[in-house]
Amino acid sequence: MRRTVFACAVLLGLSACAGQPEERADGATTPPITVQIGADPEEAAVYRSLVTAYREAGGGEVELVTVSRGDHLTRLSTAFASGGAPDVFAVNYRQYAPFVQRGAVRPIGPLLEAQGVKLAGYYDEPLRAFGYSGALQCMPQNISSLVVYWNRGLFDKAKVPAPKPGWTWDEFVTTARTLTTGDVNGVGVDSSIIRMAPFIWSNGGTVVDDDENPTRTTLHEPAARAALTAVTELIGTGAMPTKDELAAQGLPEQFMTGKLAMFLSSRVEVPALREQRGLDFDVAALPVLGQPASILHSDAYCIANSSPNPAAAAKFVAFAVGQQGQNITALGGRTVPSLRSVATSPAFLSPTRPPASSQVFLDAIPHLRHTPVTPSWPEVEDVIDTQLQRAFEDGVPLDEALAEIQKQADPLLQKR
Numbered sequence: 001m002r003r004t005v006f007a008c009a010v011l012l013g014l015s016a017c018a019g020q021p022e023e024r025a026d027g028a029t030t031p032p033i034t035v036q037i038g039a040d041p042e043e044a045a046v047y048r049s050l051v052t053a054y055r056e057a058g059g060g061e062v063e064l065v066t067v068s069r070g071d072h073l074t075r076l077s078t079a080f081a082s083g084g085a086p087d088v089f090a091v092n093y094r095q096y097a098p099f100v101q102r103g104a105v106r107p108i109g110p111l112l113e114a115q116g117v118k119l120a121g122y123y124d125e126p127l128r129a130f131g132y133s134g135a136l137q138c139m140p141q142n143i144s145s146l147v148v149y150w151n152r153g154l155f156d157k158a159k160v161p162a163p164k165p166g167w168t169w170d171e172f173v174t175t176a177r178t179l180t181t182g183d184v185n186g187v188g189v190d191s192s193i194i195r196m197a198p199f200i201w202s203n204g205g206t207v208v209d210d211d212e213n214p215t216r217t218t219l220h221e222p223a224a225r226a227a228l229t230a231v232t233e234l235i236g237t238g239a240m241p242t243k244d245e246l247a248a249q250g251l252p253e254q255f256m257t258g259k260l261a262m263f264l265s266s267r268v269e270v271p272a273l274r275e276q277r278g279l280d281f282d283v284a285a286l287p288v289l290g291q292p293a294s295i296l297h298s299d300a301y302c303i304a305n306s307s308p309n310p311a312a313a314a315k316f317v318a319f320a321v322g323q324q325g326q327n328i329t330a331l332g333g334r335t336v337p338s339l340r341s342v343a344t345s346p347a348f349l350s351p352t353r354p355p356a357s358s359q360v361f362l363d364a365i366p367h368l369r370h371t372p373v374t375p376s377w378p379e380v381e382d383v384i385d386t387q388l389q390r391a392f393e394d395g396v397p398l399d400e401a402l403a404e405i406q407k408q409a410d411p412l413l414q415k416r
Helices: 002-010 041-056 072-082 097-101 109-114 124-129 152-157 169-179 193-202 222-236 243-248 251-256 267-275 310-320 323-331 359-363 377-393 398-414
Strands: 033-038 062-067 088-092 147-151 262-265 281-284 294-297 299-304
Touching (some): 033 041, 033 072, 041 267, 041 310, 072 088, 109 310, 169 222, 193 222, 193 377, 222 377, 251 262, 251 267, 310 323
Antiparallel strands (some): 147 262, 147 281
């Protein structure tokens, strides 16, 4: 029970410590497995439903540890360093490579094969993203992408037509400017590379010199720089929230309270948006600068190498990514299922639950790309995000920010 005590005590009451030891046929007890998820309250409710269904299906006891998304990686690192790591944890593909590098992750492929999981039924792109060092390290639960969330009421009020598939960047900018009236801003786009990358790719640019083995950033090169300049010009129109407005309230909150007509995000926003009374929202494809492009947003279940019961951990993961588990998370709005049969079913696509246009997420799949999977990428991403924020929010010249990215990020990519 040491792991149970650690999770409940150290994680400051953020865990749902409902599991009890499971009695075996010989009278001994097996501690419940611990599963740590980074989730906001509405997401956490979806995962609690998943764990309840697993328990009721005879899967065994699970202690669900839900941590705010902003604290998730820090808590994981602390847990691994102290010897109290969870058996299972969910992490984004952009962030798992450092855990693999230090031997914290047990490759999940053979464990899931023993549970009867057939990878052929899952989308390829997230499986590729979670393949590292020649093995499938973690099992993806979703294949989300970046989309435009839009407020139908604000569009109707401004007499602006709904976004159409294939709309251009210029049409997007015009729409944002038209929607900007009084206390309403037309669009919100945060300054992270995971928001900028699709526009860079759409314009024929790149983020790094080699997606598989990057050695330097390429955001300063003409096609990428032109895409970033287009975002800078959009900011200059006054259609986006100011730095002070962003400090007072985040983009999802501004959208929920009617202060923002559009914002860019992944499927993760849906549970909270569904809870907002009176909010009539939908999703649309990203605008294009050249060719359609979007970015993979995928999380996966990883099994800790230190888990004393990897078979039980794999049993839970197999349920979570299987038909019943993915039906639960799809109905809860949290995920774009990685299992094809669920992604194309009413559990995900039903137009009776917002967003009505969930097909947009599936339509983006042929155009998905992902950022590099390398141990240094989280540090590189921090550098890029910090410098883009300086350019977009603090008025620092874009070329100055791009030069600083080269200076700080390129040496990190060259570390081996």
